[in-house]
Amino acid sequence: MEYIQSNQNTKIKAAKKLTVKKNQRKENTYLLEGWHLVQEAIQNKAVIRQVFATEKYVDERALRGLYDDTFEIAPEVAQHLSETKAPQGIFAVVEMSETPMPEKLTGRYLLLDAVQDPGNIGTMIRTADAAGFAGVVLGNGSVDLYNPKLLRSMQGSHFHLPIYQGNLIDWMKKFNSQDVPVYGTELNPEAISYQDVPKTADMALILGNEGNGVAKDVLAATTQNLYIPIPGNAESLNVAVAAGILMFKLIEG
Structure with a gap:
């Protein structure tokens, strides 16, 4: 040697x-x-x-x-x-392993819109892995999959489930064409509590940028936007914490 x-x-x-x-x-x-x-x-x-x-x-x-x-x-x-x-x-x-968008989108997917902290993305990918999600899509503006900090943060979960990189609008069109609900995350009058969402085996969940949330054009194309009720005084949750709550709660039942 x-x-x-x-x-x-x-x-x-x-x-x-x-x-x-x-x-x-x-x-x-x-x-x-x-x-x-x-x-x-x-x-x-x-x-x-x-x-x-x-x-x-x-x-x-x-x-x-x-x-x-x-x-x-x-x-x-x-x-x-x-x-x-x-x-x-x-x-x-x-x-590198590049996986093309599947023809048939079955199972649950996590879509990330311009999330920029490698630690947050790594935590969310590991959580999606633990929750049995079918895949994760890193949208435009998100940290690159092979960023060294992200690789360490994922702890190998990118070997367990497919991680895609691409335009979220394109993915949402594909979900919509197959009647798969797409849930955004936003606190506004039209959003509903995640507790009121019917459980489904096939769905997509979108989480957004740490400071700005999900982009307006992406939110406008969702099936429904969700929020997490906060009984305390904090204004918001860390994006990875919010993702963990939603991923596990939306697979219950």
């Missing part, structure tokens, strides 16, 4: 570039960091081109099938590759 101790190694320089969107798209790969995420990639049969690991990980059983594409790296190289202050010491170069 090749041992790499310099940040100037060509493989390391190429891997480091895969934390930037334009380079990810050019190479159709991204850099995954952390033992749990690398394990998730292996277990879910993602296409892994290279693994870079410190001595702590190179003999792990899970990496045996990737031996020819695994490189041992010095701790200082791991620090160079890492996007965190305390790197675990293992990274994988993984092929």
